[in-house]
Amino acid sequence: xxxxxxxxxxMQADLAACRRxxxxxxxxxxxxxxxxxxxxxxxxxxxxxxxxxANYHRxxxxxxxxxxxxxxxxxxxxxxxARDVIAAFIGAGNRSEVIFTSGTTESINLVAQxxxxxxxxxxxxxxxxxxxxxxxxxxxxxxxxxxxxxxxVTPIDExxxxxxxxxxxxxxxxxxxxxxxxxxxxxxxxLPLEHMISRAHEHGVPVLVDGAQAVPHMDVDxxxxxxxxxxxxxxxxxGPTGIGILYGRSEHLERMPPYKGGGDMILEVRFDGTTYNExxxxxxxxxxxxxxxxxxxxxxxxxKSIGMDRIAAHEADLLTYMTQRxxxxxxxxxxxxxxxxxxxxxxxxxxxxxxxxxTILDHQGVAIRTGHHCAMPVMEFFGVPGTARASxxxxxxxxxxxxxxxxxxxxxxxxG
Amino acid sequence: MYKMSTDELRELYRELILxxxxxxxxxxKLPEVTHSADGLNPLxxxxxxxxxxxxxxxxxxxxxxxxxxxxxxxxxxxxxxxxIIGMRPTxxxxxxxxxxxxxxxxxxxxxxxxxxxxxxxREFPSRIKCATLAWHAMxxxxxxxxVPASTE
Numbered sequence: 183x184x185x186x187x188x189x190x191x192x193m194q195a196d197l198a199a200c201r202r203x204x205x206x207x208x209x210x211x212x213x214x215x216x217x218x219x220x221x222x223x224x225x226x227x228x229x230x231x232x233x234x235x236a237n238y239h240r241x242x243x244x245x246x247x248x249x250x251x252x253x254x255x256x257x258x259x260x261x262x263x264a265r266d267v268i269a270a271f272i273g274a275g276n277r278s279e280v281i282f283t284s285g286t287t288e289s290i291n292l293v294a295q296x297x298x299x300x301x302x303x304x305x306x307x308x309x310x311x312x313x314x315x316x317x318x319x320x321x322x323x324x325x326x327x328x329x330x331x332x333x334x335v336t337p338i339d340e341x342x343x344x345x346x347x348x349x350x351x352x353x354x355x356x357x358x359x360x361x362x363x364x365x366x367x368x369x370x371x372x373l374p375l376e377h378m379i380s381r382a383h384e385h386g387v388p389v390l391v392d393g394a395q396a397v398p399h400m401d402v403d404x405x406x407x408x409x410x411x412x413x414x415x416x417x418x419x420x421g422p423t424g425i426g427i428l429y430g431r432s433e434h435l436e437r438m439p440p441y442k443g444g445g446d447m448i449l450e451v452r453f454d455g456t457t458y459n460e461x462x463x464x465x466x467x468x469x470x471x472x473x474x475x476x477x478x479x480x481x482x483x484x485x486k487s488i489g490m491d492r493i494a495a496h497e498a499d500l501l502t503y504m505t506q507r508x509x510x511x512x513x514x515x516x517x518x519x520x521x522x523x524x525x526x527x528x529x530x531x532x533x534x535x536x537x538x539x540x541t542i543l544d545h546q547g548v549a550i551r552t553g554h555h556c557a558m559p560v561m562e563f564f565g566v567p568g569t570a571r572a573s574x575x576x577x578x579x580x581x582x583x584x585x586x587x588x589x590x591x592x593x594x595x596x597x598g
Numbered sequence: 599m600y601k602m603s604t605d606e607l608r609e610l611y612r613e614l615i616l617x618x619x620x621x622x623x624x625x626x627k628l629p630e631v632t633h634s635a636d637g638l639n640p641l642x643x644x645x646x647x648x649x650x651x652x653x654x655x656x657x658x659x660x661x662x663x664x665x666x667x668x669x670x671x672x673x674x675x676x677x678x679x680x681x682i683i684g685m686r687p688t689x690x691x692x693x694x695x696x697x698x699x700x701x702x703x704x705x706x707x708x709x710x711x712x713x714x715x716x717x718x719x720r721e722f723p724s725r726i727k728c729a730t731l732a733w734h735a736m737x738x739x740x741x742x743x744x745v746p747a748s749t750e
Contacts, residue, residue, distance in 0.1 A: 538668045538669045542607060561643075567643045596611050
Protein backbone atom coordinates (compact mmCIF):
# COMPACT_ATOMS: atom_id res chain seq x y z
CA UNK A 183 0.00 0.00 0.00
CA UNK A 184 1.13 3.53 -0.62
CA UNK A 185 1.82 5.17 2.70
CA UNK A 186 2.05 8.93 2.40
CA UNK A 187 4.69 10.10 4.82
CA UNK A 188 3.12 13.44 5.57
CA UNK A 189 0.13 11.83 7.26
CA UNK A 190 0.00 12.50 10.97
CA UNK A 191 1.01 9.56 13.13
CA UNK A 192 -2.07 7.75 14.32
CA MET A 193 -3.25 4.54 15.84
CA GLN A 194 -3.21 2.95 12.40
CA ALA A 195 0.42 1.90 12.64
CA ASP A 196 -0.50 0.21 15.87
CA LEU A 197 -2.96 -2.20 14.29
CA ALA A 198 -1.28 -2.42 10.88
CA ALA A 199 -0.05 -5.94 11.54
CA CYS A 200 -3.60 -7.18 12.23
CA ARG A 201 -4.52 -6.67 8.61
CA ARG A 202 -2.30 -9.58 7.62
CA UNK A 203 -4.31 -11.89 9.87
CA UNK A 204 -7.27 -11.64 7.47
CA UNK A 205 -6.68 -13.60 4.25
CA UNK A 206 -9.66 -12.04 2.46
CA UNK A 207 -7.99 -8.63 2.70
CA UNK A 208 -5.31 -9.83 0.26
CA UNK A 209 -7.87 -10.53 -2.47
CA UNK A 210 -7.79 -8.72 -5.77
CA UNK A 211 -11.26 -7.56 -6.78
CA UNK A 212 -11.81 -6.46 -10.38
CA UNK A 213 -8.07 -5.96 -10.74
CA UNK A 214 -7.56 -3.87 -7.61
CA UNK A 215 -6.65 -4.85 -4.05
CA UNK A 216 -9.81 -5.24 -1.98
CA UNK A 217 -10.84 -2.35 0.23
CA UNK A 218 -13.45 -3.82 2.55
CA UNK A 219 -15.75 -1.19 4.04
CA UNK A 220 -18.80 -3.38 4.65
CA UNK A 221 -18.04 -4.92 8.02
CA UNK A 222 -21.31 -3.68 9.50
CA UNK A 223 -23.04 -6.17 7.19
CA UNK A 224 -20.58 -8.97 7.91
CA UNK A 225 -16.93 -8.82 8.90
CA UNK A 226 -14.04 -10.82 7.49
CA UNK A 227 -12.49 -13.62 9.53
CA UNK A 228 -8.91 -13.87 10.78
CA UNK A 229 -6.85 -17.03 10.23
CA UNK A 230 -7.23 -17.95 13.89
CA UNK A 231 -11.02 -18.24 13.46
CA UNK A 232 -10.83 -20.06 10.13
CA UNK A 233 -8.28 -22.49 11.62
CA UNK A 234 -10.23 -23.03 14.85
CA UNK A 235 -13.32 -24.04 12.88
CA ALA A 236 -11.33 -26.28 10.51
CA ASN A 237 -9.42 -27.90 13.38
CA TYR A 238 -12.64 -28.53 15.22
CA HIS A 239 -14.01 -30.35 12.18
CA ARG A 240 -10.77 -32.29 11.72
CA UNK A 241 -10.16 -33.35 15.30
CA UNK A 242 -13.05 -32.75 17.64
CA UNK A 243 -16.41 -33.13 15.98
CA UNK A 244 -19.25 -35.23 17.35
CA UNK A 245 -22.56 -34.28 18.92
CA UNK A 246 -22.46 -32.40 22.23
CA UNK A 247 -23.88 -33.43 25.62
CA UNK A 248 -24.71 -36.90 24.33
CA UNK A 249 -22.04 -39.49 23.91
CA UNK A 250 -19.60 -41.02 26.34
CA UNK A 251 -17.03 -41.36 23.60
CA UNK A 252 -13.94 -39.19 23.29
CA UNK A 253 -15.02 -37.03 20.36
CA UNK A 254 -18.33 -36.18 21.94
CA UNK A 255 -16.44 -35.14 25.04
CA UNK A 256 -14.07 -32.98 22.97
CA UNK A 257 -16.98 -31.35 21.11
CA UNK A 258 -18.75 -30.61 24.39
CA UNK A 259 -15.60 -29.11 25.86
CA UNK A 260 -15.06 -26.94 22.77
CA UNK A 261 -18.68 -25.77 22.74
CA UNK A 262 -18.92 -25.09 26.46
CA UNK A 263 -15.42 -23.59 26.47
CA ALA A 264 -16.63 -21.06 23.92
CA ARG A 265 -19.55 -20.20 26.22
CA ASP A 266 -17.09 -19.45 29.02
CA VAL A 267 -15.03 -17.20 26.75
CA ILE A 268 -18.15 -15.29 25.70
CA ALA A 269 -19.51 -14.98 29.25
CA ALA A 270 -16.21 -13.50 30.45
CA PHE A 271 -15.98 -11.18 27.41
CA ILE A 272 -19.34 -9.50 28.00
CA GLY A 273 -19.14 -9.60 31.79
CA ALA A 274 -22.06 -11.98 32.30
CA GLY A 275 -22.35 -12.98 35.94
CA ASN A 276 -22.90 -16.61 35.12
CA ARG A 277 -22.21 -18.80 32.08
CA SER A 278 -25.80 -20.04 32.21
CA GLU A 279 -26.92 -16.54 31.26
CA VAL A 280 -25.26 -16.96 27.85
CA ILE A 281 -27.49 -18.70 25.32
CA PHE A 282 -26.32 -19.74 21.88
CA THR A 283 -28.71 -18.73 19.11
CA SER A 284 -28.39 -18.48 15.34
CA GLY A 285 -27.81 -14.73 15.60
CA THR A 286 -29.17 -11.44 16.86
CA THR A 287 -32.44 -11.97 15.00
CA GLU A 288 -33.20 -15.23 16.75
CA SER A 289 -32.10 -13.78 20.08
CA ILE A 290 -34.63 -10.95 19.76
CA ASN A 291 -37.40 -13.29 18.61
CA LEU A 292 -36.67 -15.50 21.61
CA VAL A 293 -37.12 -12.60 24.04
CA ALA A 294 -40.26 -11.38 22.25
CA GLN A 295 -41.91 -14.80 22.29
CA UNK A 296 -40.68 -16.32 25.52
CA UNK A 297 -40.23 -13.34 27.83
CA UNK A 298 -42.74 -10.78 26.56
CA UNK A 299 -45.58 -12.72 25.05
CA UNK A 300 -46.78 -14.31 28.31
CA UNK A 301 -46.80 -11.00 30.15
CA UNK A 302 -48.47 -8.82 27.49
CA UNK A 303 -52.14 -7.93 27.34
CA UNK A 304 -54.15 -6.08 24.71
CA UNK A 305 -53.27 -2.39 24.71
CA UNK A 306 -49.83 -2.83 26.36
CA UNK A 307 -46.97 -0.86 24.85
CA UNK A 308 -43.56 -1.87 23.54
CA UNK A 309 -41.15 1.03 23.10
CA UNK A 310 -38.60 1.00 20.26
CA UNK A 311 -36.45 3.72 18.71
CA UNK A 312 -36.60 5.07 15.18
CA UNK A 313 -33.04 3.79 14.65
CA UNK A 314 -33.81 0.09 14.83
CA UNK A 315 -32.79 -2.53 12.32
CA UNK A 316 -35.72 -4.52 10.92
CA UNK A 317 -34.69 -7.41 13.16
CA UNK A 318 -35.54 -5.27 16.17
CA UNK A 319 -38.86 -4.11 14.69
CA UNK A 320 -40.53 -7.05 12.98
CA UNK A 321 -40.38 -9.53 15.92
CA UNK A 322 -42.22 -6.92 18.00
CA UNK A 323 -44.80 -6.35 15.27
CA UNK A 324 -45.45 -10.09 15.18
CA UNK A 325 -45.84 -9.99 18.94
CA UNK A 326 -48.29 -7.10 18.67
CA UNK A 327 -50.34 -9.10 16.15
CA UNK A 328 -50.41 -12.00 18.59
CA UNK A 329 -51.23 -10.08 21.75
CA UNK A 330 -52.95 -6.84 20.76
CA UNK A 331 -50.04 -4.85 22.18
CA UNK A 332 -48.90 -1.74 20.31
CA UNK A 333 -45.59 -0.17 19.34
CA UNK A 334 -44.37 3.23 20.42
CA VAL A 335 -41.30 4.72 18.74
CA THR A 336 -38.83 7.27 20.10
CA PRO A 337 -38.11 9.79 17.32
CA ILE A 338 -34.73 10.98 16.03
CA ASP A 339 -33.49 14.38 14.94
CA GLU A 340 -31.72 15.35 11.71
CA UNK A 341 -28.34 14.25 13.08
CA UNK A 342 -29.66 10.77 13.78
CA UNK A 343 -29.71 11.24 17.57
CA UNK A 344 -32.63 10.21 19.74
CA UNK A 345 -34.92 12.83 21.21
CA UNK A 346 -34.28 12.02 24.87
CA UNK A 347 -36.84 14.50 26.19
CA UNK A 348 -39.55 12.59 24.34
CA UNK A 349 -38.03 9.28 25.41
CA UNK A 350 -38.20 10.33 29.05
CA UNK A 351 -41.90 11.06 28.69
CA UNK A 352 -42.59 7.87 26.76
CA UNK A 353 -40.81 5.59 29.20
CA UNK A 354 -42.73 7.14 32.10
CA UNK A 355 -46.04 6.62 30.35
CA UNK A 356 -46.62 2.96 31.10
CA UNK A 357 -44.41 0.84 28.86
CA UNK A 358 -44.10 -2.96 29.13
CA UNK A 359 -40.79 -3.42 27.30
CA UNK A 360 -38.00 -1.31 25.82
CA UNK A 361 -36.01 -2.69 22.88
CA UNK A 362 -33.23 -0.66 21.33
CA UNK A 363 -29.97 -0.78 19.46
CA UNK A 364 -26.67 -0.11 21.17
CA UNK A 365 -25.29 1.31 17.89
CA UNK A 366 -27.40 2.16 14.83
CA UNK A 367 -26.39 0.00 11.88
CA UNK A 368 -27.46 2.57 9.29
CA UNK A 369 -26.10 5.74 10.90
CA UNK A 370 -23.55 4.67 13.50
CA UNK A 371 -25.25 6.61 16.31
CA UNK A 372 -24.26 5.27 19.75
CA LEU A 373 -27.38 5.33 21.90
CA PRO A 374 -27.17 6.74 25.44
CA LEU A 375 -27.76 3.36 27.07
CA GLU A 376 -26.85 4.40 30.56
CA HIS A 377 -29.50 7.10 30.67
CA MET A 378 -32.15 5.04 28.87
CA ILE A 379 -31.68 1.85 30.88
CA SER A 380 -31.70 3.67 34.19
CA ARG A 381 -34.88 5.57 33.24
CA ALA A 382 -36.48 2.33 32.06
CA HIS A 383 -35.65 0.58 35.31
CA GLU A 384 -36.93 3.48 37.39
CA HIS A 385 -40.27 2.72 35.78
CA GLY A 386 -39.90 -1.03 36.08
CA VAL A 387 -39.46 -1.54 32.32
CA PRO A 388 -37.23 -4.44 31.21
CA VAL A 389 -34.69 -3.60 28.46
CA LEU A 390 -33.39 -5.57 25.51
CA VAL A 391 -30.33 -4.17 23.75
CA ASP A 392 -29.48 -5.13 20.16
CA GLY A 393 -25.70 -5.07 20.40
CA ALA A 394 -24.86 -6.46 16.96
CA GLN A 395 -23.12 -3.25 15.89
CA ALA A 396 -21.48 -2.54 19.24
CA VAL A 397 -19.67 -5.69 20.32
CA PRO A 398 -17.09 -5.64 17.48
CA HIS A 399 -16.15 -2.05 18.24
CA MET A 400 -16.17 -1.34 21.98
CA ASP A 401 -15.90 -2.87 25.40
CA VAL A 402 -19.36 -4.17 26.37
CA ASP A 403 -20.11 -5.16 29.95
CA UNK A 404 -23.69 -6.32 30.41
CA UNK A 405 -23.54 -6.04 34.19
CA UNK A 406 -22.42 -2.43 34.22
CA UNK A 407 -24.94 -1.63 31.46
CA UNK A 408 -27.53 -3.24 33.71
CA UNK A 409 -29.62 -4.38 30.74
CA UNK A 410 -32.01 -7.31 31.04
CA UNK A 411 -31.14 -8.83 27.67
CA UNK A 412 -28.30 -8.24 25.23
CA UNK A 413 -28.23 -9.78 21.74
CA UNK A 414 -25.41 -10.01 19.19
CA UNK A 415 -24.12 -11.99 16.21
CA UNK A 416 -20.88 -13.85 15.57
CA UNK A 417 -20.44 -12.86 11.94
CA UNK A 418 -20.26 -9.14 12.65
CA UNK A 419 -17.38 -9.68 15.10
CA UNK A 420 -14.98 -11.73 12.96
CA GLY A 421 -16.70 -15.05 13.69
CA PRO A 422 -18.80 -17.37 11.53
CA THR A 423 -22.36 -16.83 10.34
CA GLY A 424 -25.23 -18.74 11.93
CA ILE A 425 -24.10 -18.24 15.51
CA GLY A 426 -25.14 -15.54 17.93
CA ILE A 427 -25.75 -14.88 21.58
CA LEU A 428 -28.56 -13.93 23.84
CA TYR A 429 -27.42 -12.75 27.24
CA GLY A 430 -30.28 -12.66 29.73
CA ARG A 431 -30.44 -12.10 33.47
CA SER A 432 -30.91 -15.45 35.11
CA GLU A 433 -33.96 -14.35 37.10
CA HIS A 434 -35.73 -13.70 33.78
CA LEU A 435 -34.41 -16.77 31.99
CA GLU A 436 -35.43 -19.05 34.86
CA ARG A 437 -39.04 -17.93 34.59
CA MET A 438 -39.27 -17.97 30.80
CA PRO A 439 -40.82 -20.96 29.02
CA PRO A 440 -38.76 -22.70 26.31
CA TYR A 441 -38.82 -21.00 22.92
CA LYS A 442 -38.32 -24.10 20.81
CA GLY A 443 -38.84 -27.74 21.67
CA GLY A 444 -36.52 -30.59 20.83
CA GLY A 445 -33.58 -32.61 22.02
CA ASP A 446 -31.04 -31.26 24.50
CA MET A 447 -33.52 -28.86 26.09
CA ILE A 448 -35.16 -31.60 28.15
CA LEU A 449 -34.37 -33.60 31.28
CA GLU A 450 -37.10 -36.15 30.87
CA VAL A 451 -39.68 -36.69 28.15
CA ARG A 452 -42.92 -38.61 28.70
CA PHE A 453 -46.06 -38.42 26.66
CA ASP A 454 -47.90 -37.09 29.69
CA GLY A 455 -45.38 -34.34 30.32
CA THR A 456 -41.80 -33.24 29.83
CA THR A 457 -39.32 -31.77 32.30
CA TYR A 458 -37.16 -29.06 30.79
CA ASN A 459 -33.43 -28.86 31.16
CA GLU A 460 -31.71 -26.25 33.27
CA UNK A 461 -30.26 -23.00 31.92
CA UNK A 462 -28.90 -22.35 29.39
CA UNK A 463 -29.86 -25.64 27.71
CA UNK A 464 -33.58 -24.99 28.14
CA UNK A 465 -33.24 -22.56 25.22
CA UNK A 466 -30.93 -24.65 23.03
CA UNK A 467 -33.18 -27.24 21.43
CA UNK A 468 -31.64 -29.59 18.89
CA UNK A 469 -28.04 -30.07 17.89
CA UNK A 470 -26.48 -26.61 18.11
CA UNK A 471 -24.07 -24.85 15.75
CA UNK A 472 -21.03 -26.29 17.52
CA UNK A 473 -18.39 -25.16 15.05
CA UNK A 474 -19.99 -21.72 14.96
CA UNK A 475 -19.64 -21.45 18.73
CA UNK A 476 -16.01 -22.57 18.48
CA UNK A 477 -15.38 -19.94 15.80
CA UNK A 478 -17.05 -17.23 17.86
CA UNK A 479 -14.90 -18.16 20.86
CA UNK A 480 -11.80 -17.89 18.66
CA UNK A 481 -12.97 -14.52 17.33
CA UNK A 482 -13.32 -13.19 20.86
CA UNK A 483 -9.89 -14.48 21.81
CA UNK A 484 -8.54 -12.67 18.75
CA UNK A 485 -10.22 -9.40 19.72
CA LYS A 486 -8.99 -9.76 23.31
CA SER A 487 -5.44 -10.33 22.09
CA ILE A 488 -5.60 -6.86 20.50
CA GLY A 489 -7.63 -5.21 23.25
CA MET A 490 -11.04 -3.58 22.87
CA ASP A 491 -9.65 -0.21 23.99
CA ARG A 492 -7.08 -0.23 21.20
CA ILE A 493 -9.71 -1.31 18.67
CA ALA A 494 -12.05 1.48 19.77
CA ALA A 495 -9.30 4.12 19.65
CA HIS A 496 -8.14 2.97 16.22
CA GLU A 497 -11.66 3.05 14.81
CA ALA A 498 -12.45 6.43 16.38
CA ASP A 499 -9.38 7.86 14.67
CA LEU A 500 -10.36 6.28 11.35
CA LEU A 501 -13.98 7.41 11.57
CA THR A 502 -12.86 10.99 12.15
CA TYR A 503 -10.54 10.75 9.17
CA MET A 504 -13.25 9.18 6.98
CA THR A 505 -15.85 11.77 7.90
CA GLN A 506 -13.38 14.58 7.23
CA ARG A 507 -12.23 13.18 3.86
CA UNK A 508 -15.79 12.48 2.72
CA UNK A 509 -17.01 15.92 3.70
CA UNK A 510 -14.34 17.46 1.45
CA UNK A 511 -15.95 15.93 -1.66
CA UNK A 512 -18.19 18.45 -3.44
CA UNK A 513 -21.78 17.25 -3.61
CA UNK A 514 -21.54 14.85 -0.67
CA UNK A 515 -24.40 14.63 1.83
CA UNK A 516 -23.44 12.91 5.09
CA UNK A 517 -26.36 11.12 6.71
CA UNK A 518 -25.93 10.41 10.40
CA UNK A 519 -23.93 13.10 12.12
CA UNK A 520 -24.65 12.39 15.77
CA UNK A 521 -22.03 13.52 18.29
CA UNK A 522 -21.36 10.00 19.54
CA UNK A 523 -20.86 7.55 16.74
CA UNK A 524 -19.11 4.29 15.98
CA UNK A 525 -17.64 2.83 12.82
CA UNK A 526 -20.29 3.81 10.26
CA UNK A 527 -20.82 6.67 7.82
CA UNK A 528 -23.81 6.80 5.49
CA UNK A 529 -23.79 9.25 2.62
CA UNK A 530 -25.19 10.30 -0.74
CA UNK A 531 -23.20 11.84 -3.59
CA UNK A 532 -24.83 14.38 -5.91
CA UNK A 533 -27.95 12.73 -7.25
CA UNK A 534 -26.19 9.46 -8.02
CA UNK A 535 -28.30 6.55 -6.80
CA UNK A 536 -26.46 4.58 -4.06
CA UNK A 537 -26.74 1.41 -6.10
CA UNK A 538 -24.84 3.03 -8.98
CA UNK A 539 -22.20 4.23 -6.52
CA UNK A 540 -21.90 0.69 -5.19
CA THR A 541 -21.26 -0.72 -8.67
CA ILE A 542 -18.70 1.93 -9.59
CA LEU A 543 -16.84 1.46 -6.30
CA ASP A 544 -16.91 -2.32 -6.58
CA HIS A 545 -15.41 -2.01 -10.02
CA GLN A 546 -12.44 -0.36 -8.31
CA GLY A 547 -12.20 -3.01 -5.60
CA VAL A 548 -14.01 -0.96 -2.93
CA ALA A 549 -16.81 -2.85 -1.13
CA ILE A 550 -19.49 -0.73 0.52
CA ARG A 551 -23.12 -1.40 1.34
CA THR A 552 -25.83 0.39 -0.58
CA GLY A 553 -29.56 0.41 -0.02
CA HIS A 554 -31.80 0.72 2.98
CA HIS A 555 -29.54 -1.27 5.36
CA CYS A 556 -32.56 -3.13 6.75
CA ALA A 557 -33.56 0.13 8.41
CA MET A 558 -36.28 1.47 6.13
CA PRO A 559 -37.81 3.76 8.80
CA VAL A 560 -34.45 5.55 9.07
CA MET A 561 -34.33 6.02 5.29
CA GLU A 562 -37.89 7.31 5.33
CA PHE A 563 -37.01 9.83 8.03
CA PHE A 564 -34.26 11.28 5.85
CA GLY A 565 -36.49 11.11 2.77
CA VAL A 566 -34.10 8.88 0.80
CA PRO A 567 -34.68 5.43 -0.74
CA GLY A 568 -31.29 4.34 0.53
CA THR A 569 -27.75 5.46 1.20
CA ALA A 570 -24.21 4.37 0.51
CA ARG A 571 -22.62 3.19 3.74
CA ALA A 572 -18.95 2.74 4.52
CA SER A 573 -18.36 0.81 7.74
CA UNK A 574 -15.10 0.18 9.54
CA UNK A 575 -13.52 -2.62 11.48
CA UNK A 576 -10.23 -3.06 13.28
CA UNK A 577 -8.44 -4.07 10.05
CA UNK A 578 -9.18 -0.91 8.07
CA UNK A 579 -6.63 1.88 7.63
CA UNK A 580 -6.31 5.35 6.14
CA UNK A 581 -5.33 3.96 2.76
CA UNK A 582 -8.77 2.32 2.61
CA UNK A 583 -10.40 5.69 3.17
CA UNK A 584 -8.20 7.31 0.53
CA UNK A 585 -9.21 4.61 -1.97
CA UNK A 586 -12.88 5.19 -1.05
CA UNK A 587 -12.51 8.89 -1.75
CA UNK A 588 -10.70 8.41 -5.06
CA UNK A 589 -13.34 5.89 -6.18
CA UNK A 590 -16.09 8.37 -5.36
CA UNK A 591 -14.27 10.96 -7.43
CA UNK A 592 -14.35 8.47 -10.32
CA UNK A 593 -18.09 8.05 -9.85
CA UNK A 594 -18.52 11.80 -10.15
CA UNK A 595 -16.53 11.72 -13.39
CA UNK A 596 -18.70 8.99 -14.89
CA UNK A 597 -21.92 10.70 -13.95
CA GLY A 598 -20.47 14.04 -15.04
CA MET B 599 -1.48 3.13 -9.16
CA TYR B 600 -3.95 0.24 -9.45
CA LYS B 601 -5.29 -1.47 -12.52
CA MET B 602 -8.55 0.39 -13.06
CA SER B 603 -10.12 -0.40 -16.37
CA THR B 604 -13.08 1.89 -16.73
CA ASP B 605 -14.14 0.47 -20.10
CA GLU B 606 -16.73 -1.84 -18.58
CA LEU B 607 -18.09 1.00 -16.47
CA ARG B 608 -18.35 3.19 -19.56
CA GLU B 609 -20.18 0.34 -21.29
CA LEU B 610 -22.62 0.16 -18.38
CA TYR B 611 -23.12 3.88 -18.03
CA ARG B 612 -23.29 4.77 -21.73
CA GLU B 613 -24.29 8.30 -22.62
CA LEU B 614 -27.73 7.11 -23.73
CA ILE B 615 -28.32 5.44 -20.35
CA LEU B 616 -27.17 8.50 -18.41
CA UNK B 617 -29.32 10.71 -20.59
CA UNK B 618 -32.46 8.66 -19.94
CA UNK B 619 -31.61 8.41 -16.23
CA UNK B 620 -31.22 12.19 -15.93
CA UNK B 621 -34.22 13.04 -18.08
CA UNK B 622 -36.56 10.08 -18.09
CA UNK B 623 -39.15 10.13 -20.91
CA UNK B 624 -42.84 9.60 -20.17
CA UNK B 625 -42.25 10.12 -16.46
CA UNK B 626 -45.41 10.65 -14.43
CA LYS B 627 -48.98 9.49 -14.35
CA LEU B 628 -51.08 8.72 -17.41
CA PRO B 629 -54.64 9.86 -17.99
CA GLU B 630 -57.04 7.01 -18.74
CA VAL B 631 -54.88 4.10 -17.65
CA THR B 632 -56.16 0.68 -18.66
CA HIS B 633 -53.32 -1.42 -17.27
CA SER B 634 -50.78 -0.78 -14.52
CA ALA B 635 -48.35 -2.70 -12.32
CA ASP B 636 -45.80 -2.10 -9.58
CA GLY B 637 -42.25 -3.28 -9.96
CA LEU B 638 -40.10 -3.90 -6.89
CA ASN B 639 -36.44 -4.73 -6.62
CA PRO B 640 -36.10 -5.38 -2.91
CA LEU B 641 -32.32 -5.77 -3.07
CA UNK B 642 -31.66 -2.14 -3.90
CA UNK B 643 -35.00 -0.52 -3.25
CA UNK B 644 -35.89 0.23 -6.88
CA UNK B 645 -39.59 0.85 -6.95
CA UNK B 646 -41.60 1.86 -9.98
CA UNK B 647 -45.15 1.98 -11.16
CA UNK B 648 -45.84 1.42 -14.84
CA UNK B 649 -48.97 2.73 -16.57
CA UNK B 650 -50.31 1.60 -19.95
CA UNK B 651 -53.24 2.64 -22.03
CA UNK B 652 -54.22 -0.17 -24.37
CA UNK B 653 -56.81 0.85 -26.95
CA UNK B 654 -59.71 -1.00 -28.52
CA UNK B 655 -57.46 -1.45 -31.54
CA UNK B 656 -55.23 -3.69 -29.35
CA UNK B 657 -52.36 -1.21 -29.49
CA UNK B 658 -50.44 0.35 -26.60
CA UNK B 659 -51.51 3.93 -27.16
CA UNK B 660 -49.49 5.41 -24.34
CA UNK B 661 -47.15 4.38 -21.53
CA UNK B 662 -45.63 6.14 -18.53
CA UNK B 663 -43.89 5.35 -15.27
CA UNK B 664 -43.19 6.80 -11.85
CA UNK B 665 -40.93 5.81 -9.02
CA UNK B 666 -37.33 5.90 -7.90
CA UNK B 667 -34.39 3.75 -8.68
CA UNK B 668 -30.82 3.59 -9.85
CA UNK B 669 -29.68 4.98 -13.21
CA UNK B 670 -30.01 1.58 -14.88
CA UNK B 671 -33.57 0.90 -13.73
CA UNK B 672 -34.81 4.42 -14.51
CA UNK B 673 -33.13 4.46 -17.94
CA UNK B 674 -34.54 1.04 -18.72
CA UNK B 675 -38.07 2.13 -17.80
CA UNK B 676 -37.69 5.29 -19.83
CA UNK B 677 -36.45 3.34 -22.87
CA UNK B 678 -39.30 0.88 -22.38
CA UNK B 679 -41.94 3.57 -22.65
CA UNK B 680 -40.25 4.97 -25.76
CA UNK B 681 -40.15 1.52 -27.32
CA ILE B 682 -43.54 -0.02 -26.67
CA ILE B 683 -45.88 2.82 -27.57
CA GLY B 684 -47.62 1.73 -30.77
CA MET B 685 -46.90 -1.96 -30.27
CA ARG B 686 -49.53 -4.62 -29.78
CA PRO B 687 -49.38 -6.01 -26.19
CA THR B 688 -48.28 -9.40 -27.52
CA UNK B 689 -45.48 -7.74 -29.52
CA UNK B 690 -44.36 -5.84 -26.44
CA UNK B 691 -44.31 -9.07 -24.42
CA UNK B 692 -42.30 -10.88 -27.02
CA UNK B 693 -39.88 -7.94 -27.23
CA UNK B 694 -39.56 -7.97 -23.43
CA UNK B 695 -38.85 -11.69 -23.56
CA UNK B 696 -36.10 -11.20 -26.15
CA UNK B 697 -34.53 -8.33 -24.21
CA UNK B 698 -34.53 -10.19 -20.88
CA UNK B 699 -33.06 -13.18 -22.72
CA UNK B 700 -30.30 -11.00 -24.15
CA UNK B 701 -29.50 -9.22 -20.89
CA UNK B 702 -29.13 -12.52 -19.09
CA UNK B 703 -26.44 -13.51 -21.56
CA UNK B 704 -28.34 -15.53 -24.14
CA UNK B 705 -28.61 -15.07 -27.88
CA UNK B 706 -31.63 -13.59 -29.58
CA UNK B 707 -32.46 -12.78 -33.17
CA UNK B 708 -34.75 -9.90 -32.29
CA UNK B 709 -33.39 -6.50 -33.30
CA UNK B 710 -33.14 -4.59 -30.04
CA UNK B 711 -32.33 -1.19 -31.52
CA UNK B 712 -31.35 1.41 -28.93
CA UNK B 713 -32.16 -1.05 -26.16
CA UNK B 714 -28.73 -2.52 -26.95
CA UNK B 715 -27.47 0.29 -24.71
CA UNK B 716 -28.54 -1.87 -21.75
CA UNK B 717 -26.23 -4.71 -22.76
CA UNK B 718 -23.48 -3.35 -20.50
CA UNK B 719 -25.24 -4.96 -17.51
CA ARG B 720 -24.20 -8.40 -18.71
CA GLU B 721 -20.78 -7.76 -17.16
CA PHE B 722 -22.46 -6.78 -13.86
CA PRO B 723 -24.57 -9.72 -12.68
CA SER B 724 -25.90 -7.83 -9.65
CA ARG B 725 -27.32 -5.14 -11.96
CA ILE B 726 -29.23 -7.30 -14.46
CA LYS B 727 -32.33 -7.11 -12.28
CA CYS B 728 -32.22 -3.32 -12.39
CA ALA B 729 -32.33 -3.44 -16.19
CA THR B 730 -35.13 -6.00 -16.40
CA LEU B 731 -37.40 -4.62 -13.66
CA ALA B 732 -39.54 -2.33 -15.84
CA TRP B 733 -39.98 -5.11 -18.41
CA HIS B 734 -41.21 -7.54 -15.78
CA ALA B 735 -43.61 -4.84 -14.58
CA MET B 736 -44.85 -4.33 -18.14
CA UNK B 737 -45.53 -8.05 -18.55
CA UNK B 738 -47.30 -8.01 -15.23
CA UNK B 739 -49.44 -5.02 -16.27
CA UNK B 740 -50.44 -6.64 -19.54
CA UNK B 741 -51.31 -9.89 -17.77
CA UNK B 742 -53.18 -7.81 -15.16
CA UNK B 743 -51.46 -9.66 -12.30
CA UNK B 744 -52.78 -9.02 -8.83
CA VAL B 745 -49.32 -8.93 -7.19
CA PRO B 746 -46.45 -6.52 -7.96
CA ALA B 747 -43.71 -7.72 -10.30
CA SER B 748 -40.62 -8.48 -8.28
CA THR B 749 -37.10 -9.26 -9.30
CA GLU B 750 -36.83 -11.66 -6.35
